[in-house]
Amino acid sequence: MSYQVKLDMFEGPLDLLLHLIREHQIDILDIPIAKITEEYLRYLALMQELDLDVAGEFLLMAATLIHIKSRMLLPPEEVAEGEEVEEEDPRAELVDRLLEYKKFKEAAQTLSLLETEQALLHPRGAPSIAFEVEGPLAISLLELLRAFHDILRRAEVLAPLEITPEELNVGQRIVVLLDRLSVESPIEFTRLFAGSTRRAEIIITFLALLELLRRHLATARQAEPMGPIMIYRHLEPAEAPDETQAGPQPGSQ
């Protein structure tokens, strides 16, 4: 399976850590470092298995986590009787970085709201700069990865019998997915994997989906955090203006 999927919209290791912290409802000021390291490494392994282009920053963060974990295991240094020495928490620096990043992540969300408001106004003269419409992932890759992670785990529990060793490849699977989306769109993310019990097959399907997203042939969206992820077939922009969404009819006076 040497199929490299490259996605340049990776949010980075700090983002992944914040995801994990939120997912497990962890107090950011008191991170159970062993647990979070384990979770983090699991994601990293998954990314590597998918042959995603894992950036060096992710590996660096893994090293940092492991380092902190080992320091937490060390006994506190010998201190002379009665002398109070403020032991520095090995997590302190990481927590500071996370808090700092979180602040700007939230600021970015605010900017996004303001951008939405401003996009409703069309000034004179200014040819609305042709920004790329936000990438195909209306949800982040990390969220998609997390959902995929669940599917893989469930498949392992089911412990399937490996019987049909048919030839699988991503290219064919892309065509299958496109066919399926042309019949049914949107389709819930998990349903794309329904019936697949073999790990390799599930991974191929996921890679095919990533490729569709990358080529803007499909869109993944999530109406609310933790809600179901829906996959939409991506229509040509000029095609099919949606009649159902326009509220008032122009000229219906």
Add this chain to the structure above:
Amino acid sequence: MTGQLDRRGVLEALLFVAEEPIPLGKLQEVLGDEDPAVTEASIRELAQRLEGEDRGLMIQEVAGGFRLTTRAEAHPWIQRLQQVKPARLSRAALETLAIIAYKQPITRAEVEAIRGVAVDGVMRTLLERGLIRMLGRKTEAGRPILYGTSPAFLEHFGFKDLGELPSLREIDELIGPPSPESPARSISSAGEDQPVAKTPSQDETRERTESGGSP
């Protein structure tokens, strides 16, 4: 004044031809006003006149000036006419931009330290789109380039100036409610009680979730 036009009419014409926001000082100069307060009063009068249900334009104070823009309520029709998707930045771009906006002047390495990932690609894009600009060089080894936001940044998000950036502490509260109270800030907020046009419901939220294809 010019012929049959009063000051407000002239202002309207000036704002109509302008390609970008006109600073108050410039309008004052063109109108020949002694006192900028007089010019500003006229702008507000004009803005108030535009508030009627039968008007599709409004005056927005943005990026250190005034400009004429369509009202948010007209957006669905404009979209039908032009069939363009509203401009949106990617999450990576927004995060990078937020860091630069709040921390400027800032070097690329400093941005990367906060985001924890390389940002050269994103920053190049932001530069190309004119949302950020180079402000100079830092006086340290290697003399790295310092970046900051541009007037186009202010326009893109509808800020008068950088002082309007929400403080980082306020942000939690701002994110809380899903739909902001006022869809867009017109410079005259006087007429709160005017009848609201039958706005297509949830237009904004829909925009956010449907920047791509339609179901």
